[in-house]
Amino acid sequence: MIEHFLKKTTFSSMEDFEQNLELIVPEQFNFAYDVMDRWAEEEPEKLALLWTNDKGEERRYSFADMKRMSDNIASYFVGIGIKKDDMVMCILKRRYQFWPLIIALHKIGAVVIPATYLLTDKDIVYRCHEANIKTIVACGDDEIIEHINDAYPKCPSVEQRISIGPIVPEGWLELTEDEIQNGNGATDPAVAELRSIHYGGAENHMIMYFTSGTSGEPKMVIHDYNYALGHLTTAAFWHNLTPESLHLTVSDTGWGKAVWGKLYGQWIVGAAIFVYDHDIFRPADVLRKMEQYHITSFCAPPTIYRYLVREDLSKYDLSSLRYVTTAGEALNPTVSEKFFDLTGLRIYEGFGQTETTCLIGTFNWMKVKAGSMGKPNPQYDVHLMIDNQDVADNEVGEIVVRTAEKKPIGLFDGYYCNAELTNEVWHDGYYHTGDLATRDADGYFWYVGRHDDVIKSAGYRIGPFEVESALMTHPSVLECAVTAVPDPQRGQAVKATVVLAKGWEHMRHVRSFPHELKEHVKRVTAAYKAPRIIEFVDELPKTISGKIRRVEIRKEK
Numbered sequence: 001m002i003e004h005f006l007k008k009t010t011f012s013s014m015e016d017f018e019q020n021l022e023l024i025v026p027e028q029f030n031f032a033y034d035v036m037d038r039w040a041e042e043e044p045e046k047l048a049l050l051w052t053n054d055k056g057e058e059r060r061y062s063f064a065d066m067k068r069m070s071d072n073i074a075s076y077f078v079g080i081g082i083k084k085d086d087m088v089m090c091i092l093k094r095r096y097q098f099w100p101l102i103i104a105l106h107k108i109g110a111v112v113i114p115a116t117y118l119l120t121d122k123d124i125v126y127r128c129h130e131a132n133i134k135t136i137v138a139c140g141d142d143e144i145i146e147h148i149n150d151a152y153p154k155c156p157s158v159e160q161r162i163s164i165g166p167i168v169p170e171g172w173l174e175l176t177e178d179e180i181q182n183g184n185g186a187t188d189p190a191v192a193e194l195r196s197i198h199y200g201g202a203e204n205h206m207i208m209y210f211t212s213g214t215s216g217e218p219k220m221v222i223h224d225y226n227y228a229l230g231h232l233t234t235a236a237f238w239h240n241l242t243p244e245s246l247h248l249t250v251s252d253t254g255w256g257k258a259v260w261g262k263l264y265g266q267w268i269v270g271a272a273i274f275v276y277d278h279d280i281f282r283p284a285d286v287l288r289k290m291e292q293y294h295i296t297s298f299c300a301p302p303t304i305y306r307y308l309v310r311e312d313l314s315k316y317d318l319s320s321l322r323y324v325t326t327a328g329e330a331l332n333p334t335v336s337e338k339f340f341d342l343t344g345l346r347i348y349e350g351f352g353q354t355e356t357t358c359l360i361g362t363f364n365w366m367k368v369k370a371g372s373m374g375k376p377n378p379q380y381d382v383h384l385m386i387d388n389q390d391v392a393d394n395e396v397g398e399i400v401v402r403t404a405e406k407k408p409i410g411l412f413d414g415y416y417c418n419a420e421l422t423n424e425v426w427h428d429g430y431y432h433t434g435d436l437a438t439r440d441a442d443g444y445f446w447y448v449g450r451h452d453d454v455i456k457s458a459g460y461r462i463g464p465f466e467v468e469s470a471l472m473t474h475p476s477v478l479e480c481a482v483t484a485v486p487d488p489q490r491g492q493a494v495k496a497t498v499v500l501a502k503g504w505e506h507m508r509h510v511r512s513f514p515h516e517l518k519e520h521v522k523r524v525t526a527a528y529k530a531p532r533i534i535e536f537v538d539e540l541p542k543t544i545s546g547k548i549r550r551v552e553i554r555k556e557k
Helices: 014-020 031-042 063-079 098-108 121-131 142-154 177-182 191-197 226-230 232-238 256-261 264-269 283-292 302-308 333-343 419-425 464-472 505-509 513-524 550-556
Strands: 047-053 058-062 087-091 111-114 135-140 160-166 205-210 220-224 246-249 272-277 297-299 323-326 347-352 358-361 372-376 382-386 397-402 430-439 445-450 455-457 460-462 477-487 491-500 533-536
Touching: 031 063, 031 098, 031 226, 031 264, 047 063, 058 063, 063 098, 063 177, 087 098, 087 121, 098 111, 111 256, 121 142, 135 142, 142 160, 205 226, 220 226, 226 232, 226 264, 232 264, 232 347, 232 358, 246 256, 256 264, 272 283, 283 302, 302 333, 302 477, 333 347, 333 464, 347 372, 358 397, 382 430, 419 430, 445 464, 455 477, 455 491, 460 464, 464 477, 464 491, 464 513, 477 550, 491 505, 513 533
Parallel strands: 047 272, 087 111, 087 135, 111 205, 135 160, 246 272, 246 297, 297 323, 323 347, 491 533
Antiparallel strands: 047 058, 205 220, 347 358, 358 372, 372 445, 382 397, 397 430, 430 445, 455 460, 477 491
């Protein structure tokens, strides 16, 4: 399949990749028709989705199955009045229905808004107001139903609520298993006619995400239909997938990482997607699934790896695992090295945002440098700049994307209905990510922190990530977040908020222990970076997508 969308499909080196990567972008492109239905025609019995859950249930779906189910769902949606450009919010956890449902909405031309099940009624009201959401589709769990029902009276734009079960409250429609599998209740226009009604392109909106809100209210990031095609490089050259791969990305479907890791690029390549549907994350459960189903490729945020390396991995047969990746936040080098010691596998790091696909990555030809994001994806023209000037190697700069000539495939269209906010980050021919990094002499990028998170202390600029990485090398530290606090002499001082690992919790009551951690940081990195204040907490404040909310820690002082 990838040969339809790449001028050259194999590369021998990073230099070859940088010089010769060229996407073939059709004048009109719709992932549902041009990838999924095409697979169903060419290799109908090929495994597309292997789904299991924490109750022991299992489902296997081929590409032909995905076409059949998405056609049935599309017909159902059209029959109840969902049409092109309608905003449809999906709160589906990791239920298997998410995959054919999102394809169905692409076929209709509705704008998909995936959302996490952790939203409260207040969050739902905010999203419905800001995005003018017409329909909410949700899995029928008690808590989700309750929040949606509490929000509903305050959401005048919402015309219908649809449950996929098991709970279907009064006033809700139900998308039944029979309707999904057999098309019962399908209405005109027939699915065969949908393609003529809507065929996606760069001028059409396909999917929208609300950002995780690390520093304020969530922003509405909207993408066109070419966004799906932009993930080809994510899957083929960062995840290193092939049609024989069985890939597991740990992500709730409400996060942008879900379509990064378990939808668009993976199915363009032709890999099978593995989904483990669970409510409570337990490292041992995930490891057992990887062993049982012979997972070949794995991607998870750094938090997951921090838990995995504290498991006894010798208990599990992970011999099928060939390739592992991470994104979402910067990965502490100590975690990367420990995982390698335990498994013999290097973790290939990547960097991107909800607004982009994979901007920077350790691609499969590259040597892994633990703690480095890798090198820019040649799909984007990436620079490190300060005040519109490129910085030299080893100097801190903001990661920006040049857009003066054209918008790269995979970059967002803007913040929906907010030109002012869009213009704040996208101006003078560059999209500004707000993330700071350095670049070494080999061209590898090293994360420093968000622009607002960098600490200015006694004339030094200190990136929180480098201090966090130093702290993480101490065996007592499970997680930590470094922030600035006001200091009359230094301007700002470094504060570390620390979650202690299992077995070390009692040390938070030992008066000399904070001093021990400070001295440890001084031995690992420059002394001026050592935290002057250390606070122990049971858990760090995080966004609903699992990212640390440093802004909340700063407010606490």
